[in-house]
Amino acid sequence: xxxxxxxxxxxxxxxxxxxxxxxxxxxxxxxxxxxxxxxxxxxxxxxxxxxxxxxxxxxxxxxxxxxxxxxxxxxxxxxxxxxxxxxxxxxxxxxxxxxxxxxxxxxxxxxxxxxxxxxxxxxxxxxxxxxxxxxxxxxxxxxxxxxxxxxxxxxxxxxxxxxxxxxxxxxxxxxxxxxxxxxxxxxxxxxxxxxxxxxxxxxxxxxxxxxxxxxxxxxxxxxxxxxxxxxxxxxxxxxxxxxxxxxxxxxxxxxxxxxxxxxxxxxxxxxxxxxxxxxxxxxxxxxxxxxxxxxxxxxxxxxxxxxxxxxxxxxxxxxxxxxxxxxxxxxxxxxxxxxxxxxxxxxxx
Amino acid sequence: xxxxxxxxxxxxxxxxxxxxxxxxxxxxxxxxxxxxxxxxxxxxxxxxxxxxxxxxxxxxxxxxxxxxxxxxxxxxxxxxxxxxxxxxxxxxxxxxxxxxxxxxxxxxxxxxxxxxxxxxxxxxxxxxxxxxxxxxxxxxxxxxxxxxxxxxxxxxxxxxxxxxxxxxxxxxxxxxxxxxxxxxxxxxxxxxxxxxxxxxxxxxxxxxxxxxxxxxxxxxxxxxxxxxxxxxxxxxxxxxxxxxxxxxxxxxxxxxxxxxxxxxxxxxxxxxxxxxxxxxxxxxxxxxxxxxxxxxxxxxxxxxxxxxx
Numbered sequence: 028x029x030x031x032x033x034x035x036x037x038x039x040x041x042x043x044x045x046x047x048x049x050x051x052x053x054x055x056x057x058x059x060x061x062x063x064x065x066x067x068x069x070x071x072x073x074x075x076x077x078x079x080x081x082x083x084x085x086x087x088x089x090x091x092x093x094x095x096x097x098x099x100x101x102x103x104x105x106x107x108x109x110x111x112x113x114x115x116x117x118x119x120x121x122x123x124x125x126x127x128x129x130x131x132x133x134x135x136x137x138x139x140x141x142x143x144x145x146x147x148x149x150x151x152x153x154x155x156x157x158x159x160x161x162x163x164x165x166x167x168x169x170x171x172x173x174x175x176x177x178x179x180x181x182x183x184x185x186x187x188x189x190x191x192x193x194x195x196x197x198x199x200x201x202x203x204x205x206x207x208x209x210x211x212x213x214x215x216x217x218x219x220x221x222x223x224x225x226x227x228x229x230x231x232x233x234x235x236x237x238x239x240x241x242x243x244x245x246x247x248x249x250x251x252x253x254x255x256x257x258x259x260x261x262x263x264x265x266x267x268x269x270x271x272x273x274x275x276x277x278x279x280x281x282x283x284x285x286x287x288x289x290x291x292x293x294x295x296x297x298x299x300x301x302x303x304x305x306x307x308x309x310x311x312x313x314x315x316x317x318x319x320x321x322x323x324x325x326x327x328x329x330x331x332x333x334x335x336x337x338x339x340x341x342x343x344x345x346x347x348x349x350x351x352x353x354x355x356x357x358x359x360x361x362x363x364x365x366x367x368x369x370x371x372x373x374x375x376x
Numbered sequence: 377x378x379x380x381x382x383x384x385x386x387x388x389x390x391x392x393x394x395x396x397x398x399x400x401x402x403x404x405x406x407x408x409x410x411x412x413x414x415x416x417x418x419x420x421x422x423x424x425x426x427x428x429x430x431x432x433x434x435x436x437x438x439x440x441x442x443x444x445x446x447x448x449x450x451x452x453x454x455x456x457x458x459x460x461x462x463x464x465x466x467x468x469x470x471x472x473x474x475x476x477x478x479x480x481x482x483x484x485x486x487x488x489x490x491x492x493x494x495x496x497x498x499x500x501x502x503x504x505x506x507x508x509x510x511x512x513x514x515x516x517x518x519x520x521x522x523x524x525x526x527x528x529x530x531x532x533x534x535x536x537x538x539x540x541x542x543x544x545x546x547x548x549x550x551x552x553x554x555x556x557x558x559x560x561x562x563x564x565x566x567x568x569x570x571x572x573x574x575x576x577x578x579x580x581x582x583x584x585x586x587x588x589x590x591x592x593x594x595x596x597x598x599x600x601x602x603x604x605x606x607x608x609x610x611x612x613x614x615x616x617x618x619x620x621x622x623x624x625x626x627x628x629x630x631x632x633x634x635x636x637x638x639x640x641x642x643x644x645x646x647x648x649x650x651x652x653x654x655x656x657x658x659x660x661x662x663x664x665x666x667x668x669x670x671x672x673x674x675x676x677x678x679x680x681x682x683x684x685x
Contacts, residue, residue, distance in 0.1 A: 164660055168660065170659050171663070173410065174602060174659060175656055178602070178655050178659075181599055181652040185646070185649045186649070188648075192643075193643055308467055309467075345479055349475075357464070358468055361461065361464060362453075364458075365459055
């Protein structure tokens with residue numbers, strides 16, 4: 028007979044060991060899958076690493092791909108700490124990009140520093156407002172936020188599609204449905220060979236970390252996440268905390284939209300967010316919602332995407348294989364958390 | 377005119393109906409499985425592959441049921457046995473299903489369902505019933521999977537409200553520990569119902585790729601799985617009400633296409649927002665009108681650990 032018991036405190040080291048084991052098991056399981064395709068899994072994994080970090084150019088590409096993941100994960104982690112399941116990162120990115128683009132296209136001649144700041148502010152506010160709508164209804168009526176935020180993603184996407192095929196269509200693109208490119212003033216400059224979005228990501232990580240660990244607001248988020256009732260007894264205005272936090276969560280995601288529109292796409296398009304809003308849910312969760320770990324996990328995930336694109340060419344393995352690998356890792360880590368919280372002991376009958 | 381619209385709405389609503397029913401069964405066991413979209417895609421791709429290799433409609437439907445149930449098994453194992461977070465596990469399942477379906481589907485692009493299978497799913501009129509004015513033609517001149525959808529809904533209703541296992545199931549969803557104490561094998565109940573729910577979601581996906589489209593299309597579900605999760609709330613966890621929800625949203629799904637015929641000057645893309653916007657609207661309305669009968673199973677989303685009692 029076996030008995031499951033709750034564990035007491037688990038050290039960071041043991042926590043890390045359990046998660047690492049889970050990731051290794053996920054890679055082993057995926058190896059079986061690769062073998063099914065008649066490929067050598069070790070070769071495939073090694074060339075994924077090579078594809079992600081093999082040359083200076085590839086490292087740069089990997090880092091560029093990690094920036095939107097880091098920023099969005101940071102945003103999502105704020106809401107997740109409160110157990111507000113914000114699945115709306117995708118829509119918040121899109122709306123952030125939309126309003127940043129509006130600013131960029133309206134004032135193309137403005138001084139670059141002012142223009143970029145305005146675009147950042149526009150992205151921040153628009154993403155935040157897009158998050159605030161479901162947050163208001165959650166706080167007021169306990170409306171299910173998972174489906175609400177998700178539906179908002181589709182609405183945001185249709186909105187951009189409408190603009191791209193309709194009112195914002197570039198007349199110079201010879202009928203091709205695209206939105207005009209930004210002026211040079213509206214493009215984030217490079218810093219050490221990579222667009223300066225990495226600096227924004229780092230600064231945001233520090234701010235979010237301090238906000239969560241060192242401020243009263245951050246403490247309130249954690250209390251509401253633990254138990255709304257406790258929070259209420261402690262005199263915390265739960266509704267206000269929910270709305271404020273989800274606004275910030277969406278706002279940070281909105282900044283992702285600004286960065287991607289300005290530095291990567293140099294315009295707005297329906298492909299701008301490319302599923303980052305969903306992948307960031309995984310990275311935020313894998314990182315245990317901790318800001319420093321979010322940076323690490325996001326870079327590893329970006330490497331997986333970048334490496335995935337590389338093996339697509341080298342081994343004719345489709346990109347969706349990376350998606351399968353992602354979900355495998357997530358499954359195993361989700362399962363492994365059992366061993367963080369519980370222990371199994373043998374009992375004699 | 378009304379009849380053709382209604383008929384088309386019913387066809388578009390059928391995949392939703394299966395998915396709603398599947399999710400209702402799972403949620404009645406207290407398990408909020410957000411992987412509906414993923415399980416639908418698993419059902420869609422595995423039924424499509426099966427239909428190409430066997431040219432058998434029956435085998436394709438069985439493959440869809442098994443694929444959906446297999447996806448649900450992963451969810452069940454992680455959330456029931458390993459006590460993982462249901463929300464994140466459901467999302468992971470969606471990513472998994474999306475990945476698998478586009479991985480397998482990459483070579484299927486543009487292929488179509490064989491003629492003999494199309495014939496199996498073709499509309500046929502049910503005598504007498506189809507003669508009822510206006511609704512007869514719409515409801516009773518449909519394909520076999522549409523009829524089977526109504527039947528499934530009714531069977532689910534009878535199961536939940538008129539049988540002993542259905543009663544036990546609802547008891548488990550309302551109170552894990554009391555059901556456990558009264559000697560029910562709640563782990564088994566949860567596993568079975570989550571997997572049956574998954575099988576129905578798989579069938580929902582098969583309907584899209586085999587009947588609705590009927591060829592291979594990447595991401596054929598296009599968010600319908602998520603709308604189905606929302607429609608569970610609209611249906612108030614009642615299989616009979618699920619029929620209404622499915623037809624209503626089937627209608628919204630096709631309305632943009634129909635409106636074009638009338639030269640109405642609204643962009644297609646804005647009309648495409650309708651199902652999502654109305655879903656939000658319904659969510660808000662149902663959450664404002666909180667009443668005992670509207671509310672979800674009390675244990676929905678919670679993880680049961682016996683020693684916590």
